[in-house]
Amino acid sequence: MTVAALELAQASYSYPRQEAPAVDRVDLVVEPGERVALVGPSGCGKSTVLLLAAGILVPSAGLVAVGGVTVSGLDAAKRSRHRRESMGVVFQFGELVAELTLLDNVALAGELSGIRRRQARAVARESLDRLGIGELANRYPGQVSGGQAQRCAVARATVHRPALLLADEPTGAVDRANGTVILDELDRSVLEVGTAMLIATHDPDVVSRCDRQLVLRDGRISP
Ligand SMILES: Nc1ncnc2c1ncn2[C@@H]1O[C@H](COP(=O)(O)OP(=O)(O)OP(=O)(O)O)[C@@H](O)[C@H]1O
Ligand SMILES: [Mg+2]
Structure with missing residues (x-):
């Protein structure tokens, strides 16, 4: 029996x-x-589900397990350690570290997951190149466009090849061509290490690249 990459059981949050x-x-x-793919109208709870899965929020009832570890039972420090090591998170509103260059944002995520510094910088550079923002590696998040920052956030979430990737509207700020570039980068992680992905999205291109979709309505999974 394989261990689920992510499991929510009767999880609630207010x-x-x-x-x-x-x-x-x-x-x-x-x-x-x-x-x-996690779909449903605005306000139905998609981002909240992802924040529960990431262990950023803790359910008021039920449980959340990632790779067989019940994260909802861990303290905040252990949850963030588990997140750094085995998850990648693309937040709905980017959330890059403003004081770090794009390259350092990505490389830092690699280092925090346990990759050595030189290796982390090398793979970060490769990922930025594939995402078409290699030339912006030394700029700060405040000096790039929203779509470029979003591509950087994707690089940061995948650089350490996490077991679980949680992505909130990862193509929400880019055109269709760059949406494809982002989805290719996510799929690379799936192919290389079997990353599991839960992606909140309104984008039909994203849904069609996923294996299945779950529909949320008013905080509940629709049958
Ligand atoms: N910080 C917050 N404080 C209070 N209520 C919140 C907060 N964040 C979200 N909510 C509410 O929780 C519900 C679910 O919000 P959530 O952000 O999970 O929706 P969503 O499906 O991600 O929407 P969208 O597609 O617009 O991103 C909504 O009713 C929202 O108004
Ligand atoms: Mg949302």
């Missing part, structure tokens, strides 16, 4: 002072090497 839960008793499993 933001402080909100009556309705943002995520309501969600069950989902993503197997190693599987690409799952």
Whole structure:
């Protein structure tokens, strides 16, 4: 029996002072090497599911397990360590470190996962090149476009070839051609190491490249 890359079991989450839960008793499993699209209208809870999976939020009920480790039972320090080592996260709003160049943003994620510095810089450079932003490697996030920053965020999330990749609208800020470049980079990780992916998206191109889709509505998985 293989261990699921990601499992949510009856996971719920309510933001402080909100009556309705943002995520309501969600069950989902993503197997190693599987690409799952998470779709549904704005506000249905996609980003919240990803934040629960990443261990950034902790469910108010139910559990979240990544690679067989119940992250929802770990303290914050252990959750962030598990995230750095075995997950890559592309946030909906980029969230690159403003004080670091694009190259350093990507290389740092590699180093934090345990890759040696020289190797991390080399693979970071290759990834930026493949994503078409190699020439911007020494710029800071504030000096590039939204779509270029988004490609950098994809490089940062995949540089260490994580077991689980969580991506929130990874093609939301780019044109179709660069969307394909991003999806190719994500697929490279799937092919090389069997990365499992959960991708929140409104983009039909992304859905069609995934193995299956899950539909969320008002915080619940639709049948
Ligand atoms: N920080 C927050 N505080 C309070 N409520 C929040 C917060 N973030 C999200 N919500 C609410 O939780 C629900 C789910 O939000 P979420 O961001 O997960 O939706 P989403 O599916 O990612 O939407 P979108 O497609 O617009 O990105 C929404 O009703 C939203 O208003
Ligand atoms: Mg969202």
